C-alpha cells in the first residue's frame with residue numbers, strides 16, 4: 001500500500017498513529033511490542049508526535065522493546081547517531097525501560113562482532129519495522145551492491161557504504177534476513193531527491209536490484225513533495 005500526503009507533517013502524523021496502533025495490537029495479543037526504529041532524519045517528526053500524543057501510554061511503553069534497523073559507527077552522542085536522534089525525539093519522553101532499549105553499540109571497533117551479537121539477541125518476531133529510502137534506493141544501510149543486499153542468512157552485518165554515503169560510511173545494518181522477521185515494513189519517505197529511487201522501486205525493471213524493491217508490497221507513507229518529479233512524470 002502506498003499513501004501520498006500533502007506534506008511531511010501529515011505523513012508523520014499518520015505514521016505515528018500507525019506505529020502506536022501496531023504496538024497496541026501487539027501488546028493486547030502477546031503482551032509485548034518489539035519496535036524497530038529507522039535511522040536518518042525523516043522519522044524524527046513521527047517520533048516527536050508519538051511522544052506528544054502517546055507519551056502517557058505507560059502500559060504500552062513498559063512492554064516495549066526498541067531496536068534499530070541500522071546504526072552509523074559513531075559514539076551514541078554523535079550527531080550522526082541514529083540512537084541519539086531517537087533518544088532526543090522519543091525515548092527520553094516515554095517510559096521504555098532502559099534495559100529494553102537495545103542500542104547497537106556501533107562505536108565498538110570490531111564491527112563484525114557487533115553485528116553478530118546484535119543478530120543473536122534480535123527477536124524472531126518484530127511487530128513494527130520502520131525504514132527510510134535513500135536517494136540511491138537503499139534502505140537501512142543496505143546499499144545496492146553491498147554485501148548486506150544479498151545477505152539472506154544473518155539478520156545483521158557490518159557494511160561500508162559507497163563514497164556518496166552520509167558519513168560515516170561504516171555501518172551496522174539489518175539485512176533482508178532481518179527484514180523478513182516483520183510481517184510488514186513501514187517506509188517513511190520525505191526529503192529531497194527521492195523521485196529516482198521511488199521510480200526504481202516501483203516502476204523500473206532495468207535498474208540494478210535495489211533493496212527497497214524487495215518491499216514493494218509493504219506500507220509506504222510518502223510526502224508527495226519528496227517524489228514530485230516522479231508523480232508529475234506519470
Ligand code: 6PG
Nearest residue numbers: 039040041042132134139140191
Ligand atoms: C540511515 C538510514 C537510512 C535513511 C535513508 C533516508 O542510517 O541513514 O537508515 O536508510 O533512512 O538514507 O535518510 P533521510 O531520512 O535522512 O532522508
